Structures are given as C-alpha cells and as structure tokens.
Amino acid sequence: MSRVYNFSAGPAVLPEEVLEQAREEMSDWHGSGMSVMEMSHRGKEFMSIAEQAEADLRELMAIPASYKVLFLQGGASQQFAMVPMNLLRGKTGADYVNTGAWSKKAISEAKRYGAVNVAATSESSKFTTAPKQAELALRADAAYVHYTPNETIGGVEFPYVPDTGDVPLVADMSSTILSRPVDVSRYGLIYAGAQKNIGPAGLTVVIVREDLVTEDVVAGTPTMLRYATHAAEGSMYNTPPTYGWYLAGLVFQWLKRQGGLAGMAEINRRKAEKLYAAIDASPFYRNPVDPACRSWMNVPFTLANPELDATFLAEAKKAGLVTLKGHRSVGGMRASIYNAMPEAGVQALVDFMADFEKRNG
C-alpha cells in the first residue's frame, strides 16, 4: 500500500490515523460484535458514539450551551434552503454577502423564500477579495446576514468576522470549520458539509443558537427541513448518517490530539505560508487572491504557461500528488490543504513545484 497526497477540494483527505482506526473497528466495534454501520441508532453503543462526538465538537469549538449541535444530511446545498425557510421568521428578507460561487448558490436558493439584499459583492475583483466591514450595506431589519467565510473555488477567506449588530450572522463554514478557533457566540448559525474538514460526505453539521430554532417557518417547509424537528430529537428524528457521525467523532478526537483548534491553526498557518511563499517566489506560478484574503484551506494557482498544465498534473500524479486540477471556472491548479493534509504533503508539493519550474521554466 502506498498512500498519495490528495489535494481534493472535497470529499478530501482524512487523517491516516482515523482511517486506520476505522479499519480496525470495521467488523467489531469495541467488542460489540458489530460494525458501527450495523448498530441501531437508538442503541446504547451508538448513542455513546454520538454523544461523545458532540461533546468533543463542543469542546473543540467552545460551543456555548445555548447552541444546539445538529448532525444532519443534505450538505450545504440543502442548508441553502433550510436557512431561509427557518430563519426568515416572518421578516421579508435577508442580507447576503456575495464572494463567489458558493455565495451565489446560497443567494439563488434564498430568493425562493424571501427578498435577498446583496449587502456587498466582490464580483468586480473577479472574486479575488472579500468586502471590508465598512463595505457591507447591512439592514437593521434583515432576518439574518449570510456569508461564506471561505470560498472553496476562489480560495478567498474573510480575514475578519462581520459585525452584524443584533442581526444573526449565518456562515457556510464547509471549507474552513475546525481549521482554527472561532468565537461561536458571534454567529446565529454555522453550517458545514462534512466532506472537507469533518469526515465523509453525507453528514452536515449545524450549530444554531437556540432562540433561532422555532416553529415559525416558511409555509410548506417539510418536517425534515425544520431545525426544530432535529433539535427536539437530538438529531434522531429519523435515522441519522451513523457511520459518518462516528467518523466525525474519530476526527474530533484526532484534532484534540493535535492540540485542538489552536494547535491546528498553527499547523495550518505554516502549511499555507509555505505554499503561498513558493507561489510568490517565482513568476512561473501565480495566485490571484488579495494577500489579506488568501484561504488557508484552498489554494488556487496558475502556471505562467497554461500549455504546461497537463504535464504538470501528469508529473505531479506520478510523484504521488493527486487531485490538483483547478475548478473549471478558475482553471490552472488548486491545492486544498485541509486539516488532514500533513505538512509533509505540502512540502512534497512545494518541492515538486520547484523541480517542475527548474525543468520547464
């Protein structure tokens, strides 16, 4: 067996220790004689797994007791509907900040349910920066403010948490959650598809302030799309994605062994600085993003000569560096360096880039 360094934007690399533990426990979890996949979600074995995972996530993110943590399905795409359906609460509209592809999808879906005020957009920069606080045209009567702290495709990350006063702040943290400490109390609701920094695809984590979990939903909201349904039942109104929940729990324990989110932030900072330094060191490579807003997680870069793209990807693959092709809307390369990408993987990429430039520059 030879593991590669996988720079996929999601589903993405998982910690090797986590995969190894999952492998060992596959057919018999802790002497139960069962795989976690085979357990009744209401049995005491799985309940203990579920509760431990929630407790560890609460500890890692220092989630206040006044917030519910939900383990759901449907990914960020389903949250794009659930957020307005549940949080408009009779108000006419919400404020959205547009910083790229994922913001746009959230905005498009929200328009089905209420008036969307685009409070700011970085479109004029081709989404290579994030609007500053002073540029946010926020409305005091908005039901909430939605933003995307990290745009997975553009590789743009907010360097600050927007101040929205008394209006609840909602964040699609899919590609940045758990990468560093956050002050959860600044948010009304945080959601994240698991398949980048949490665990396997098919699990969605929602962290929501209790007062925002109400029955005052848009008419016609399905039972399964109400936060109240899941909050009332500990995310077990119906059968949850049990195996994903278990793996998320293993990732949370791995994060604690890395020194929690403060420890992870240091590692992530070093990884990102190393890769951006390699890109900036030569005109052979280029990252278009405002240096103040460069993502720690998703690093798009282009070659000065795009005719070399295919060769770069083929040779990188031979060197065990895979899934580096950039999103079709951006072109070039994208290296996603989530929590589970080891520093050695970034070093291997940087070394390969230098060598490739030497041979082709």
Place this chain on the structure above:
Amino acid sequence: MSRVYNFSAGPAVLPEEVLEQAREEMSDWHGSGMSVMEMSHRGKEFMSIAEQAEADLRELMAIPASYKVLFLQGGASQQFAMVPMNLLRGKTGADYVNTGAWSKKAISEAKRYGAVNVAATSESSKFTTAPKQAELALRADAAYVHYTPNETIGGVEFPYVPDTGDVPLVADMSSTILSRPVDVSRYGLIYAGAQKNIGPAGLTVVIVREDLVTEDVVAGTPTMLRYATHAAEGSMYNTPPTYGWYLAGLVFQWLKRQGGLAGMAEINRRKAEKLYAAIDASPFYRNPVDPACRSWMNVPFTLANPELDATFLAEAKKAGLVTLKGHRSVGGMRASIYNAMPEAGVQALVDFMADFEKRNG
C-alpha cells in the same frame, strides 16, 4: 473478534464479506492510494464505483431503461415530502393506503401539500393485515397511490402489488427492497432508505419513471428536494454520500453472488418459514399477523408471559443474539432478518427460543 447475530430493524446487519472488503480497501482503494471516502465524487475512480453500483442495481432489479435511479440523502422521511412535492403535478390530491406506523408518517407529511384520500386502512385489525385489492377505494383522478409494501414495525407485508390502473403507484420499499424480485414496471416510483437491505444509513435510493420527473413541483420546493435536480446530474448536483454509495455497490455485488434476487428470495423464504414455524409451534410464542401478510423481513413476536421479556433478551444477548427488543408500540420481541442475516443466525435464534421455552415454559 466474535461477531454477533444482530436482529436490528435498521441500521442493520451487513454481509460479513462486504465489511471485510471495505476493511481491506479502507486506506487504499484498488491501488489509488486513497480511501473511497477521500475521493472527489467527480474523479474517474469514484465515477466508476458509482456507475458500477447503478448498473448492478439495474441488473438485479431488472429496472427498465425508462426509469431513473437516484442516490440521494434524507431517508424515507425526506421522501415523505419529496413524493407529494414532485408528484402532485397540479392535481389536488393523492391516495394513500394506511397499514401502520410508516404509512401514517407518509400520510401526515403529504397532507402539508395536498388532499390525502386514505384509500384503505387496516387500523381496525390493529395493523395486523394488509387491505385486499377489492378494499382499495382508489380515485381515478389521484395524482398517485402511495403504499408501504412492508411495515417494519408491525411486520406486515403486502402479498400482492396493488393494481392502480393508470395512476402511478409509489412504494416505500425501505424494509423489503432487494429481498425478492419485483416488477419495477408496475411502479411509478420506488424509494428506500439504505439502512436495511442496501447499505449504511445516510443513503436513499429512488427509482422513478422518467415521465414523473418534471419541473411541475409544488411552489417553494427546494432545489435539493426536486427529483429533476438529481436526475439531470446523475445524483451529483451536490456531493453525494459517496461512501454509502460505494458500500451499496459492494452489497449489490454480494447479492449477485447469492444468485440475485431470485436466489435471495429462496433464502429469505426459508429463513422466514423457519422462524414463523418456531413461533407457531408453541403457545409460548405468538406472532399476531395475518399469515397471508407476514413479513419476510421483520418478525415481531411476544412471549405468553411478558414478565419473561427481560430474561429472554438478556439470555439471548449472552448467546450472541442481539437487538431483539420489539418496538415500544408493539412490545415483545422483533427479529429483523434482512438479506444479510445468515440462515445460521435464524437457526441460532430458533434453537435459543426452543431452549428458552424448555427452561421457562
């Protein structure tokens, strides 16, 4: 490692061969250097897994080319909303057959979106039988007819497929899909949560006739809850539950090695007959269901003396027979004997029951 016989109603036992293969491939699928969990859903490795799984399911169930097969999230509970949202198509209502707990949930959710006509109910029998064809008060102008071929809690299974003329028949097959051959062409739409006979929780399979996949949905239907969204994108509009899809594929290949659904039906018939025979052989045990409608998959039974329930469960567990406690609404015991429960597991249960009766009868 000592595996138990797990009679859980879902999530439920998986074939040991499948778990073993998943274990072997956990960190490195087919020399890719990655776990299936880590693969981009749009990469060629995962695409090949996804396509093979769909092809195998189509072969197993002989699904006509005019049907779409979707790999979704949200379980049957989300389908309870998606079915009316997508299939009412401007009609005022639909017909539902009520045979127990899961039918009732489907009915309750459908009422949010249209008029529900309960075409028949077996409530007067305490849901111990299924209505006969002649008892179905079907309306020619119904948008569709919904029924639950197998009620997981009551252990009641339809011995026939309702004839609904030109009105599309919709079936919640969560607990009976793949247990025997079905004529898919009799149905407009079949859905099933994976966690009983398909794979791990968090995956939902929908088989839908193409002409029922339309944009004519109830106003306010989220993008993610439209069949058309997923049908147009090969279930990859957003990130699908990739690991569950992969495991479902391993289960489909295992089913082919058992002789497909015809082979599986013979095995399931033997398992069910053996267990019902053991129950019927003595007044010590009792199954309340109309013999013509007894489920092959979920076998509830009670002890003549319910004071022995706790002892029965404790001793069964010591004998490696677990998750036998009946649903709280029915009491007693429930043995779910899905495809992956080996005949040896049913034999072990029957032997234990005989021994327990000898010692306590």
